[in-house]
Structures are given as structure tokens and as C-alpha cells.
Amino acid sequence: MSEIRIKLPDGEIKGFPKGITIGEIFRSLGIRDSVIGAKVNGRLVDFWYEVDSDSAVEPVTLNSTAGLDLIRHTAAHVMAEAVQSIFNKDNEKIKVTIGPVIENGFYYDFDYSKGFVPEDLERIEERMKQIIEENKPLIRKKVSREEAIKIFDRDGETYKVEIISELPLDEQITIYQQGDWYDLCRGPHAPSTGFVKAFKLLSIAGAYWRGDERNPMLQRIYGTAFSNKKELDDYLTRLEEAKKRDHRRLGRELDLFSIQDEVGPGLVLWHPKGARIRRVIEDFWRSEHERRGYDILFTPHVARLDLWKTSGHLDFYREYMYPSMDIEDIAYQIKPMTCPFHIMIYKSKIRSYRDLPLRWAEIGTVYRYERSGVIHGLLRVRGFSQDDAHIFCTPDQIEKEVLSVLDLTVFFLRTFGFDDYEVYLSTRPEKFVGGVENWDRATEALRGALRAKGLNYETDEGGGAFYGPKIDLKIKDVLGRAWQCSTIQVDFNLPERFNIKFVGDDNSRHPPIMIHRAILGSFERFFGILIEHYGGAFPLWLSPIQVRVATIGEGQISYAQDVYETLRKHNLRVEKDFRNEKLGLKVREAQLEKIPYLLVIGEKEVDNKTVAPRKRGGKNLPSMKTEDFLNLIEKENDPYRWKEVE
RNA sequence: GCCGACGUAGCUCAGUGGUAGAGCAGUUGAUUCGUAAUCAACAGGUCAAGGGUUCAAGUCCCUUCGUCGGCUCCA
Secondary structure: OOOOEEEEEEEEEEEOOOOOOHHHHHHHHHHOOEEEEEOOOOEOOOOEEEEEEOOOEEEEEEOOOOHHHHHHHHHHHHHHHHHHHHHHHOOOOEOOEEEEEEOEEEEEEOOOOOOOOOHHHHHHHHHHHHHHHHHOOOEEEOOOOOHHHHHHHHHHOOHHHHHHOOOOOOOEEEEEEEEEEEEEEEOOOOEHHOOEEEEEEEEEEEEEHHOOOOOHHHHHHHHEEEHHHHHHHHHHHHHHHHHHHHHHHHHHOOOOOOOOOOOOOOOOOOOOHHHHHHHHHHHHHHHHHHHHEEHHHHOOOEEEEEEHHOOHHHHHHHHHHHEEEOOEEEEEEEOOOOHHHHHHHOOOOOOEEHHHOEEEEEEEEEEEOHHHHHHOOEEEEEEEEEEEEEEEOHHHHHHHHHHHHHHHHHHEEEEOOOOOEEEEEOOOOOOOOOOOOHHHHHHHHHHHHEEEEEEEOOEOOOOOEEEEEEEEEEEEEEEEEEEEEEEEEEEOOHHHHHOOOOOOOOOEEEEOOEEEEEEEEEHHHHHHHHHHHHHOOOHHHHHOEEEEEEEEEEHHHHHHHHHHHHHHHHOOEEEEEEEOHHHHHHHHHHHHOOOOOOEEEHHHHHHHHHHEEEEOOOOEEOOOOHHHHHHHHHHOOOOOOOHOOO
């Protein structure tokens, strides 16, 4: 038998017979205890993995991230065994489907017509504990395709049979067995069920087989598992804490916005404090856009349906559009997209190459019919205001324009405090318009811009829109769900459909390239994420109430009023609390409302003509003159400089 | 849209077939107070909507509306 060379983490290289398993290697090295798997050349595998060529091998321990994947995958199997052993009846069989590891846990999908109820989770957990207690080893068996189909066909596991028949012909099919129970699975797994030390089943949900709504609805059980009880408890506590930062809850508590049945689902009412924040964002957004060479446009909320017929949206997008309405026998459409308007402005006169690039931005409110089940607070709604812009440019200008958009995007996100987001580059899909050359050129332009900005990104091959490649940025909400905010899309299609041209330096007419871009995405979604990001405690420059002036007794009202007026004159968003209440109450309320500064005014302050600032969070600053306070918060109140403070 | 859970006062929630409740918030009055809740009184409800079962429904059944979780993480 030929020998292979295994490089161990300490750098030592040892020879082993070809085809030796990880388990055998570790046994020969005396590695035990909390090691439950390995990484071979960076890939996570279990003890059954056979090493066929020279490789780097490092042990994976129970409490590592990779170790958690093994535990969770095994927990999914334990759960599946528990479910089948409890609910399988002679007249009804629960079929297993798939049970992968996900970001913070695992799930398993079952075909079970009756469906689970929450009480079932406890029963399943109890049975799982028994299976874990028995500490059954997970044994991997290689089977031929024919054998596998025979086994699962005999068991009535039709989904497994379907999966097997779709596997590539050269794929080695494996079964993992624990005691009498087994599952078609490619692994990897923990060595035995006893390694699932701490787990919890979290929720039941419906999920379509393979995520396709034309397929049967399966019953999914979500769960999570950790290497010990403390980490599990910590995770569950974190989940609870995260719920307190949910924008829907804070939106109500801080009186920022509401969404009401009587108005309609997915339609947002911005209350005064929420609207203030939006105004601040909008003002900042406008001035920054103008500074960077954008012009700001306004366009109608309704227009002739023909516009979206021409744009092609009606064909591709119909299910998301509200039905049109007939006005004087002409079909009108509530705006689902802004682009046709900007194109019509472009088209209103002849454009020269000397005019390009044209950068036109609009905070345009659009209405889209989102299916009832997907609406979610501010994050997915039916009426929202995009910070939309369209750049009309020549093909030569794409890269420079994309780079400047990306630059603006990163600038905005950083300014608002987001340093953590996912970036995706989506390339040409199978069905596309425009020439391959243009596509390649535009895709390279996007890639070049991403590299120039030094952004890490994932490529979504074939994930582009039919009209052009795009860059998307996603920000995560408090529960770890990623939401798309920024998008930059190159478009070869619309200029053609609307037949727009520019006169080139050769005196002939060419179609311009359009770049669609949104940076915040929609004000509603961005606001929702912003609320969660700060847990409602906005930085001073964004706070709806920046300062509250509070008196201690009646004697200070006149002076406190002067302070209040002074702050107002400096354009601060200031409130007064001159009520006949104890200071403790005023402090508590200001804190709960997450107001950045409370200026306390008592007799001492009146005598010395000062204010006593209390920062949100409880830090008391020494008494100071009002103008000193104004100087103190100047930076904090400036979007360009606020991050320099502490 | 589909699967499941839920819907009681502005908010958080109790009420398990027999007279609709609490705390907070609100209003009014008293209290003039130095950094997270002063005291008291009052007011507040088609129990999501509609239909049904029952002598009797917030409670049981059906329908509708809405909310929440999930429905592209492959054996």
C-alpha cells in the first residue's frame, strides 16, 4: 500500500498508509478527549474520512466553530430519530427529508401531514435526551447507488430516493447509522450521539420541499446545540436581549412610527420623532448628493401604465405591482419603480456626450404588492421611499461612476455607523439582454470598483438581473437576518427599450448606459435597521430629541426657559421638562426615552448661570456655561465629525 | 400565497362555558422635591370582525382580517 504524507498542526510531517481514516490517524497519535473531527486542507470532515493524498490535518475540538457544526449536524439526526420513533404509526409514516446545519443551529424537515404542535417539542426533546444518554456511535457505511435506493425505497423514504437518484453518478453514497436508526447523509458527524451536550428545539415552521412553493409543504423543526449548557444559555439570553432591540418594539416604545390595520399592512405612518430622524437623514443625504454632482428630481406617484409596459416591468414584475386604474379610459399605474420618469426627463431633449454623466437622484415613494406572509415591520413593506438615482453615462465612464457610487455608499454606511455588511457581486444570468462584451466589461468595472475600495465580496454567479450585473450590500438585523440596502446595477436594457441616445463626438447617436443605484435602499428599511443597530439610542446628530432641559423646582423655570431658547436658537432639537415632579422621575423618563443629554437646572445653576448635563447612560458632567455645553456637543452633532468623539 | 402560533384597555399581560381584571401609561388633585418611578382619586373595553353551537361564549366551532415565526442555508 502506498504511503501518504500528513502535515500536522505543529508542522510535523508523518507518513501513513493511503486511505487511512482520520479516526485511525488520531488514534495512532493518541489524540482523544474533546477532539471530534478534523479539518483536512481546511475542509471539515469526521473520523470516517479517508485520506487519499498528502494533506494538512488539524484536529477540530468540541467547542470550536467547526466542532459546533458537527454537533449540530448530529443533533439534527438525533432529532430525526426521536421524531420518527415517537410519531411513526402503522398507518402513518413520517418521512425524513433534509436536516442541515445552519448559522446558529440546525433544522430538519419532515413530511408529516398532521403537523407538529409546540407541546411536541418537549416530547421530542425528552426522547433526544435518551438517545444522547445512550451515546450511540455514528457509523458511516458506504453503499452503492442501487443498495441505497433499495434501502430507502423499502423504508418508504421517497424523498431520500429522490435525492439519491439526483446525485452525480460518481458520488460515493453514504449512510450514517446510530443504533437501529440510520439516515442517508454525506456527513460529517460527531463520533457519537453523546457529544450533543446541550441543545434546544426552538420552533416549528412550514417549509416547501426544496424551497419551491409548487412542492409539498413540509414540517420544519428548528433547534440549536452547543458544546455546553452555559453557551446554550448564553445564546438563548442573547436571543432575548436581541428581541428588546427589535425595531418594531422600539418604534412603539419610542413613538417613532406605527403600522396599523386600519391603514393597511405594510404602510408606514412616521410619527413626529421618527419623521425628525428621517428629515435629518434626508437633509444630510441631499446635501451630500449635491456635493457629489447629483441633481435632485421629483416625479409623480401615478402615471400611465404604458411607461412600465415600455420599461418591461409589467412583464417581469407584474405580480409585485398593484393593479392599474382606469382614468378617462386610460390605464394609470401607481408607481412601482422610478426609472421610467428619469428616462423621460433624459428624453425631453437631445443629450450630448458632453452632458454625460448625468446623475439624477430622487427620494421617490413607490408601492409594490408584497405577499402578505413576507411583510415585516419596516424591513419589508408595501409603500416605501427609495433613495434612488440613475446615472446616464457612456460605456467608458462605467467604472469611474461605479467607483464613485461605491465610495458614496461606504461613506454613508460608515457615517451611520455600519461597518459590518455583506457584499455580493452578481454576474450574467442565463437569460440576458445586451451583448456579452458589454456584460463582461460592466462586470469587470464592478469588480474593479470593489477591488479599488478594498471590499471583500462574494460572487453570485448568474445572479444578476436580466438587464445587467449588479453589486448588492446587505446589512443584518438584530436577529441576524440579512437585508439588502444598497444596490448598484448596470442596465443595458432600459436605454434600448426607451430608445434614448446621446450624440457622440463622432456626431452619431449612441445608447447611453444606465446605472441604477440606491444606497440606503429604502428609508423605511434603513430606518428599521438603524433603530436596531443603535437599540434606539441614536447618536446625538440623529436623535429626535437631542437635549431636554429639566428643572428641579419652580424657582428655576424662568432661567431654564432662557437656556431652552438659547439651545433652540442653535437649531438643537430640544425639549423642556418643567413639570412639578421629582428629579428622579425626570431623569428616569429621559433615560427611557434615550435622550442623549439632560440639562439639569437647580438653584446652583441659576445662581452661577450654568447647566448640569447628564449624559444618556448616567454620566454626570460638571456644571458649565450654556455656551460651553454647545461647544462640547458641536462635534457630536456633526455627521462628518461625530465619530471622532471618543 | 402556503404551514404553524397568536389577537382581551394606549402598552405588558391575567381571566381554562356563568357579572370583563391588574400593573404601567392617561386625566384630576395634593406634594416644590438634586440625577432611573411621590401619593391619592378618577376615567378607560363592540374581548380583531362576522357567523355558528349553547339556557349562557373573551372562553367551544367556522369564515374573514391582522400580527408573529418560517418557506434559495440541500442527502
